[in-house]
Amino acid sequence: MSDNNVNKDKKNNLKFATRLLHFGSEIDKATGASSVPIYQASTFHHEDIHNPPLHDYSRSGNPTRQALEDYIALLEGGERGFAYASGMAAISSTFLMLSSGDHVIVTEDVYGGTYRLLTLILNRLNIESTFVDMTDLEQVKAALQPNTKAVYMETPSNPTLKITDVAAVCEWAKSHELLTILDNTFMTPYYQRPIEQGVDIVLHSATKFLGGHSDVLAGLAVARTAEIGKQLKMLQNGLGTVLAPQESWLLMRGMKTLEARMAHSEISAAKLAAWLDARSDITAVFYPGLANHPGREIHESQSSGYGAVVSFDVGSGERAKRVLNKVTLPLVAVSLGAVESILSYPALMSHAAMPAEVRAARGITDGLLRFSVGLESIEDLIVDLEQALAEE
Numbered sequence: 001m002s003d004n005n006v007n008k009d010k011k012n013n014l015k016f017a018t019r020l021l022h023f024g025s026e027i028d029k030a031t032g033a034s035s036v037p038i039y040q041a042s043t044f045h046h047e048d049i050h051n052p053p054l055h056d057y058s059r060s061g062n063p064t065r066q067a068l069e070d071y072i073a074l075l076e077g078g079e080r081g082f083a084y085a086s087g088m089a090a091i092s093s094t095f096l097m098l099s100s101g102d103h104v105i106v107t108e109d110v111y112g113g114t115y116r117l118l119t120l121i122l123n124r125l126n127i128e129s130t131f132v133d134m135t136d137l138e139q140v141k142a143a144l145q146p147n148t149k150a151v152y153m154e155t156p157s158n159p160t161l162k163i164t165d166v167a168a169v170c171e172w173a174k175s176h177e178l179l180t181i182l183d184n185t186f187m188t189p190y191y192q193r194p195i196e197q198g199v200d201i202v203l204h205s206a207t208k209f210l211g212g213h214s215d216v217l218a219g220l221a222v223a224r225t226a227e228i229g230k231q232l233k234m235l236q237n238g239l240g241t242v243l244a245p246q247e248s249w250l251l252m253r254g255m256k257t258l259e260a261r262m263a264h265s266e267i268s269a270a271k272l273a274a275w276l277d278a279r280s281d282i283t284a285v286f287y288p289g290l291a292n293h294p295g296r297e298i299h300e301s302q303s304s305g306y307g308a309v310v311s312f313d314v315g316s317g318e319r320a321k322r323v324l325n326k327v328t329l330p331l332v333a334v335s336l337g338a339v340e341s342i343l344s345y346p347a348l349m350s351h352a353a354m355p356a357e358v359r360a361a362r363g364i365t366d367g368l369l370r371f372s373v374g375l376e377s378i379e380d381l382i383v384d385l386e387q388a389l390a391e392e
């Protein structure tokens with residue numbers, strides 16, 4: 001066993017919070033520096049032409065990016081990790097595991113950008129997709145075609161936080177030799193490690209909770225097996241969708257505080273959800289931690305927490321826009337998962353790429369707002385939202 005493997009085994013026994021800080025590359029081996037050096041280099045010198053350096057060109061491999069890739073693989077419990085220029089770069093590179101003529105079954109309330117990729121880009125390459133309500137395993141099964149090659153999950157889904165039974169979908173998918181892919185952006189490996197449920201590839205928009213500061217755009221993928229890892233490596237290198245060294249470093253810096261941020265935000269999110277749920281002027285509240293959330297039991301069987309995103313319906317598009325204009329603390333913006341709270345309007349923001357009738361059918365109503373709870377005092381956030389909701 002190499003030193004590296006001994007190290008990896010030792011790290012695997014540590015608790016999550018400890019692994020976030022002690023992931024293997026936290027100390028620079030050459031100098032003892034307290035963070036991974038930023039190897040701002042595109043290429044690497046061959047000292048001896050018969051003995052090439054470990055990394056020879058930064059698209060194919062860069063030590064800073066490699067440290068991040070090993071870090072996310074460790075956190076998700078997978079064989080190999082990959083870092084990309086954005087979440088969509090990770091998702092699109094992964095979908096190119098498929099070939100022309102292949103079919104994929106996709107959760108119907110998939111992230112808007114993934115919907116766009118499937119319906120405007122991959123369809124032109126003759127990669128076919130069927131969108132189903134994945135809370136219902138029968139619908140997943142019914143979508144099977146002779147050319148089906150993969151199942152794509154997102155749980156809790158965006159923005160209505162619907163829950164997919166990951167182990168059940170994986171078990172069925174395995175029996176048909178389908179590749180299983182899961183977008184774990186909302187939960188992060190702190191709350192949910194889908195590889196443990198049988199998922200083959202875990203994806204992240206690391207722009208969100210993993211980065212955590214609204215200052216980095218990045219995507220990550222983790223392969224369950226070495227064989228899948230080999231295919232993802234070929235695609236990442238062949239497509240050139242890699243993350244740059246500076247961004248890799250920033251992402252690692254953010255990830256070190258993942259548990260502290262998530263745990264704090266979750267306590268606040270639960271308070272916000274309960275407060276909203278008790279109001280008679282809010283037509284619906286979506287949060288997996290609410291007792292009345294459909295799928296709560298399944299969620300609890302596969303996740304250790306409920307996350308920091310609460311969606312709620314204020315009744316109408318007009319009211320939603322008034323609230324967005326009146327709040328003073330949250331960022332009114334696309335995105336989520338940051339130290340500051342972010343209030344989004346899915347109908348006009350993240351899900352604008354979805355046709356209005358499709359949106360309506362999926363419960364993304366004109367009155368729906370999505371609150372990503374940050375690290376501010378929850379008392380202040382609630383007072384602010386209360387004044388924004390007040391009718392003058």
Ligand SMILES: *Cc1c(COP(=O)(O)O)cnc(C)c1O
Pocket residue numbers: 086087088089111113154158183185186204205206207208217218219335
């Ligand atoms: C933001 C997001 C993406 C896309 O990631 P980018 O980093 O914006 O490219 C994918 N999936 C989910 C669930 C997201 O929230």
